[in-house]
Amino acid sequence: MTDPALDAEALRERAVASLITARDRTTLLTSCVDEPELTAQHSPLMSPLVWDLAHIGNQEEQWLLRAVAGHEAIRPEIDGLYDAFEHPRAERPSLPLLPPDEARRYAADVRGRALDVLEAAAFDGTRLTEAGFAFGMIAQHEQQHDETMLITHQLRRGPRALTAPDPEPVPLFTGPSEVLVPGGPFTMGTSDEPWALDNERPAHRREVAPFRIDTTPVTNAAYQAFIADGGYDEPRWWTAEGWAHVRRNAITAPLFWRRDGGQWLRRRFGVTEAVPPDEPVLHLCWYEADAYARWAGRRLPTEAEWEKAARYDPAGDRSARYPWGDAEPTPEHANLGQRHLRPAPAGSYPAGESPLGVRQLIGDVWEWTSSDFLPYPGFRAFPYKEYSEVFFGPGHKVLRGGSFAVDAVACRGTFRNWDLPVRRQIFSGFRTARSEEI
Known part of the structure; x- marks a missing residue:
């Protein structure tokens, strides 16, 4: 005892x-x-x-x-x-x-x-x-x-005020581009994580059809291909609201990007630099992520799909706290806590891989899902309604996984973030999914 x-x-x-x-x-x-x-x-x-x-x-x-x-x-x-x-x-x-x-x-x-x-x-x-x-x-x-x-x-404008070492360089990721997540029920949310917030509760069973999900987040290079193919000029890839938004605001690339001759540059914490091709793309709104997924012949994962990919261990038919298990994150697992001021290259942190083979589900970039921010069955606001309840509804989209700017105390496999689909200043990226034909 x-x-x-x-x-x-x-x-x-x-x-x-x-x-x-x-x-x-x-x-x-x-x-x-x-x-x-x-x-x-x-x-x-x-x-x-x-x-x-x-x-x-x-x-x-x-x-x-x-x-x-x-x-x-x-x-x-x-x-x-x-x-x-x-x-x-x-x-x-x-x-x-x-x-x-x-x-x-x-x-x-x-x-x-x-x-x-x-x-x-x-x-x-x-x-x-x-x-x-x-x-x-x-x-x-x-x-x-x-x-x-x-x-x-x-x-903020002006000279750089913050510094941090870059993530360790890794070989170009050559693993499979996607993995299969089996269909069936899994436990979503939590009832026993002591510091979990109200919108993560309670644990409940959720049925998910089989699907395939990107092994890593979408990279800058992949997103540049979308831009080069006229992605921002073709309304068929966009929802009506998304098309109106990018037209009205003259959006033609991720926030902080600009074209200089034949090269894409970005501003990052006061420094202008070339956009690194192998890094997960950052500073995209939900509409941009959704449009890219349509262009690629895919879609954004639902929130339930994302969590199953991140937590489900088929060997034990259980949901773990993190993709790698129940242990607290270490620097070998994920890019968290402002240790770096950028995402790590796609394919980094093999120790943080889920049992299904999905990487970088925790840290690096918040990942947009297709889901609206809604309460779980049996939800009860605690300790105040303004933390979650007032944001429920179709106006906010769910993001999962955390970013390099998130500390481990505020990031776990059940943690839910949300924002308006127009937001780009946040450290947001995405990965795509597709339904598995049965």
């Missing part, structure tokens, strides 16, 4: 490590530019970096200090300023936000108190504290905002 005290200590250590990792990353993202860059809005799609910084602290205060520990509010007057639903991103620069130094002090004060709460936490009694859920939720929340801030860094 497992000693409950040992379980509690392991949970405490995991929560502390996750919170510290997130805060170290937040510090990096907000200390590498000067104050005017922190307070500026680099795109109407994104908040000023200083808003994210104080919002992170405010959410931590509300959930860990007030909801879990029952403490009095430290700065109740700022709750409204940092309520993501009260103020759209475009208007946040006009708010009386905390200046950078004050935002840093506030976030640090909250964190010190939160670690004291964590030190005394019993991890029982309520669903919010069971298995340290609230602490995991806050670590994930901060990492999600860290990814948002990294997107802001990609959008």
Whole structure:
């Protein structure tokens, strides 16, 4: 029998490590530019970096200090300023936000108190504290905002502010272009992953017909072939909404790409470089991914197909936490955590391959699916409706798998991301699928 005290200590250590990792990353993202860059809005799609910084602290205060520990509010007057639903991103620069130094002090004060709460936490009694859920939720929340801030860094103009080593070079992938995923039921979602969020729950059986899916994400070279074949000029590849969108916005290539003579260039975190042919294509909206798939005679996988390809182990007829099994990710498994500032070449990370032979399902690029963001059977909003429930419906498409900008705490085989089908600033790519003829 497992000693409950040992379980509690392991949970405490995991929560502390996750919170510290997130805060170290937040510090990096907000200390590498000067104050005017922190307070500026680099795109109407994104908040000023200083808003994210104080919002992170405010959410931590509300959930860990007030909801879990029952403490009095430290700065109740700022709750409204940092309520993501009260103020759209475009208007946040006009708010009386905390200046950078004050935002840093506030976030640090909250964190010190939160670690004291964590030190005394019993991890029982309520669903919010069971298995340290609230602490995991806050670590994930901060990492999600860290990814948002990294997107802001990609959008900002000016010299490079961030650096990271490139992924290890790998030989050109020569494996099969697609793999067969057998038909039949599998377990989708989770009921026992302690820090899983409400939209990942509950676990349920899902029937999936046999299909084939790309072994790796679609590459820049493959997408360039679509462009060269007039993909952006041929309405038959596009949905009516997608065609109207690319025409209205004069979209002719992925975001941050431009043509220079006979070469495609891209801007990546302040540096202009040649588009690497073997890297997964990045910064595409759902409409572009869907159009490419139609042009290729294929389609985007459904969310259920994607998860079966990522989690199903036919040998044990079970769904694992990750493509490689239940173990936490390591640098050999996947490109996560802003360790690199780009996707790894297609075919990288053989240790992260699924039992069915699919690679790079976790990390590198978020992958668009064909599915709308909808609740699972038996869904219950927790701990607040605004995390998932208000986004359900046909307006948002599901993305899966995470990107190089995602930390492992906020990425697993059941994790669901979603966005509007027009979004391109996110670290999004895709892979294609086709139905298996029976």
